[in-house]
Amino acid sequence: MAPKVLVSDKLSETAVQIFRDRGIDVDFLPDVGKDKDKLAEIIGQYDGLAIRSATKVTPAILEKADKLKVIGRAGIGTDNVDKEAASKKGVIVMNTPFGNMITTAEHAIAMMFAAARQLPEASASTHAGKWEKSKFMGVELTNKTLGVIGAGNIGGIVCDRARGLKMKVIAYDPFLSQEKAEKMQVEKVELDELLERADFITLHVPLTDTTRNILSRENLAKTKKGVRVINCARGGLVDEVALAEMLKSGHVAGAAFDVFSEEPAKENPLFNLPNVVCTPHLGAATTEAQENVALQVAEQMANYLLDGAVENALNMPSMTAEEAKVMGPWVALAGHLGSYIGQLTDEPIKAINILYDGVVSDMNLPALNCAVVAGIMKKVNPDVNMVSAPVVAKERGIQISTTNQDKSGAFDGYIKVTIVTPERERSIAGTVFSDGKPRFIQIKGINIDAEVGSHMLYTTNEDVPGIIGTLGRVLGDNGVNIANFTLGRAQAGGEAIALLYVDGEVDQKVLDELAATGLFKQIKPLSFDVA
Missing domain, CATH: 3.30.70.260 (ACT domain)
Structure with a gap:
């Protein structure tokens, strides 16, 4: 029977048609996401759920989603999905991190121009019939230093555009290597140096425990006088109260914010300040971006439901359609090895050690790990799968380790799984023959050749x-x-x-x-x- 998908938010008809063209049964109900009771009533019918930001996927909704395998978010942010509950339920959560990168980066550049030249205030003044030419004295971007906090996908595009504007670009990103920084033609610096040197600061990081309030009152005080701050990433990265005070004092010359600590933002300390540009979370709001992320999420969900490909997943290792075809027999083998050990083990498991040898050692090992752990955990919970198994294992305090090595025996590749309990160690190894069928080749150190x-x-x-x-x-x-x-x-x-x-x-x-x-x-x- 064909998989069935619910589209509960406004996606383009072209995206909906992708599901139909791939042979997937789809219900396009763009308003049901706003009705949590109706969504809870019908969600049990579906294998997939395609959403934007209006649909809130709560534990209560997931409790009713007995068939659900995948949630696809057309966009980057998944704050509206309870990912922990989804993982425990075994539901993959995907987003589309690349469909709106250019649009968001362009918005940040546009906001930087607007803050530098006071464009909104100048426009409002001119519309009002005033001609206050001398009031709106701006600054050039050329030769100014732009401090980029977060030089990933979107931040990297901002760096590239800024260099085209002849700005000096410095970047703070703990994950940015010196080699990558040189390739991007940006200077890699620590945060304190960025704060001291930047004429403009733009943020391009997710909101995490590490990045929350990264521009705190203390850090804002380290910035040079006359700095301008742009945030088109996530609310909560900047202490908005402290920033408002520094804008009023003149230490910060201007700010441009597309995101706020509370949204929808009806009130905010930054509102109505003359040197602040505010937009209502428009970073991804272009026709091209909205179409791109809708098409991308439809393709990703279809690839998973039909071929097992996992792309841009937030709670499971990704595996492309090409990888899924090659790895399919090995994923099955990994699950069988885990299942064998799980069925033979009654005592608590302390550790799972997985050895990959030969050709399999170059494959997507995180995905194979999930298959092994899922096989083992099915003894505890028959409903567990590759998404939920690592969560179950973590809750039980099980340590998982992986080793990979070059070909060391008679087989082109094999997987060996060993578990450690308070009483014993138990192991099994297996391989995939040329016919694509998994075989057990060793149990308890004894060589065998057993079809599964x-x-x-x-x-x-x-x-x-x-x-x-x-x-x-x-x-x-x-x-x-x-x-x-x-x-x-x-x-x-x-x-x-x-x-x-x-x-x-x-x-x-x-x-x-x-x-x-x-x-x-x-x-x-x-x-x-x-x-």
Whole structure:
């Protein structure tokens, strides 16, 4: 059955048509996002939810979203989505961080011009029939120093545009390398130096615990007299009360704000000050940007629902459509390895160690990690998936470590998963053959070659005669057909294992009969989600 998507905000018809063209059933209800009761009533029907900013995806909404797999936000900000609740529910949250980059950067440049030349006040004065030419004395941007806080995607475009305006650009960004700064032709500085040197300061960082109030009263006091501050990023980055006071005192010559600590901003300390330009969060408000992010979110959601590609996800490692095709069998293997360990482990897990060898070591390891952890955590919660599993593991204090290495054995690549509990370590390794089918190749250090089936039976025993005959007889007497039978042993007369792929579920009567023979140390039926 085709996936079903709800578009609950105003997206372009072109974007809605993308879903239809990809064979996805879509309901375009652009006003339902404003009605939380109606949204809660119908959300259970949908695999995907496409939104802008009007729809609020709360824990209460997610509680009703039993089929939901993905939420796509047409735009950057996802403050209207409870991402922690979505992750626990196993729902991917995507945004479109690149569709409005140019528009937002251009708005910041426009706001800088407006603040430098007092354009709004001059326009209002002229409209009023005044001709106050001498009142609006501005400053040039040429040869001024622009301090850019945050030189990522949007900040990088601002740097490029500013250099075109012949400004001297300095940037503070802890993640900006010296090599990248040189390539961008900007000077990398620490925050205090930026504050001391900049004639204009523009912010391009997300709102986090680290960046909140980055232009605090203390930091604003470090700026040079006559500085102008532009914020088209996020409200809460600047102490607006302190900035208003410094604007009134003349220490700060001007400001231009598109975002505010509380929105919609009906009141704000910056309002009605003569040297401040304010706009109502227009950074992404161009026809081109709105169309771009709508088309982008539709394509991303369709790629995930149809092909498993994860792009621009905020709560799961991204995996392109090309990666998904190549990695699909390895993702399945990773899940099976985790599932095997999860089904055999009853005690609390302290750590999960994952080894990637050969060709798989160059793949998208964070995504594979999620598949392993999801397989393990399904024992705890059958509804867990690649999104929610890391959250469940973190809540339980499980440490996850990863090692990757060059080809070291007979296989082109393999994955080995080891878990640590208070009582023991348990491990299993597997690979993907050329036919694309996952195989188990080692359990407890014993080499095997086992095809993975929906229903399997695992036993351990001492290496003595009669094991094969006993398993065959008991299963045969109870009508359980064996599709594949794999044996392995550490050494002659030592510990041995058997892994059987059977055509149906092995019931308790069969397990009791095998246990009664006294030949087996462990007997465990297993099940795997094999497509």
